[in-house]
Amino acid sequence: MEALDCYQKKDLACAKNKIDEVVIYPDTKDEPAAWTLRAYVYFQLFKNQEVNNRYSKYRQESIKSLEKSESLSPDPDVKEQNKKLLKIIAETFYNQIKVFLYDSLNYNACLELYNNYKNIYKTYDPNVDFKNKDIEFHLSVGGQFVSTMKQILDSSKDVDESKFKKYNEIAKISFNKVLELDPNNVSALEGLAITYYNQGAHIIKTMSFDIPFEEIYQMQDKSVQYFKQALPYMQKAYELKPDDPNIVEGLAGIYWALNENEKHKEYMKKLEKLKKEEK
């Protein structure tokens, strides 16, 4: 009761001390409600002190306490409380992805957090279908890495080649995962096309003016390969969404890079028309 009082008064230090004593005290250590309260107390500590920490010990303790409570055959009310908190905890893993994706581009951390989210959510709802969430996650990751590559391409600073290569690979993996789940996902198709296009454009943009013709030819061969890889993805995106100005502009850009000027003009015309219609 004292632990609950402290918790309700938001005195979390007090609540933590009291509940930690309760769950080792012989008469109460097997009380599911005690473990559930401990889970709530530790979860509040996580929220207050470690909300951006992916390895938060408070959150881990909260999960362990819920597991313990569940193992002690709780009554339906406690069970319901456990379920509610489990869902909230799962969502904290998903929300942390934002921090590691947008602030630090840490792909491995994002994957780890997403897997944690899924594992915990499955405990909450064993029949859950993650398809839409998987699509949302991989699309967000791919989109963020493409966006970063675009910034790299647009900047006049020297490019860290290993980073550029790594970001491309992550973007491709992410968009391909989306296409495995939804082969007609326009954003993933567009994203893959842009990723390949960026790789080709990067080769040309970083080409030195002092290299001999033989090397220029080799670099052109490589970049054209990338542009050719980009084309079918953008074409399919166009088939699915012919009036999307970004896709039309994308097709025009790829045809320009492939020196197919008639097709470039055709799509630029269409783009102009679409822009007029938008106004």
Place this chain on the structure above:
Amino acid sequence: MCVLLFSSFKQNYDINAKIKAVYIYNLTRYFEWPESAKSGNFIIQIVGNANSLIKELNENVVAKKTIGGQKIELINSDKIDKNKIPHIIYITPENSSKIKTFASELKNKGTLLITEQEGAAKTFAVINFVVIDNKQKFEYNKQNAIKYGLKASEDLKQLASAVY
């Protein structure tokens, strides 16, 4: 977490302009200009609207390079200034109807005439940009180089997609 919408296929960078700029600069290694053209600025003239190419040349060639010790000057004009006979003139495809006029005006003046028009290497151009298998290449006419007063390296023949 919201899905990031990458509205991002904006062509901030013109790939083909970069390749043309690299070609134009590289070609200077394969030609020798007459003695009379070896002093003063090395003039590259662009005929037509080619903003991306001009930007590339200005930023990477004019600002950073010299040719045979000569400072490089870039002119964007569709008229020849008799006091500034270009060492290189590039005529954009949209201005191809003017090739013949420029060719007669520049005969024996030590100008490398570059075009981008089907068949131009067979008539007036020394170098004609072409597209083969989605890639930019160039055709070369050695006799025209001589007509314009230039000496050309034999190596150029091997690099050209067609030689006339």
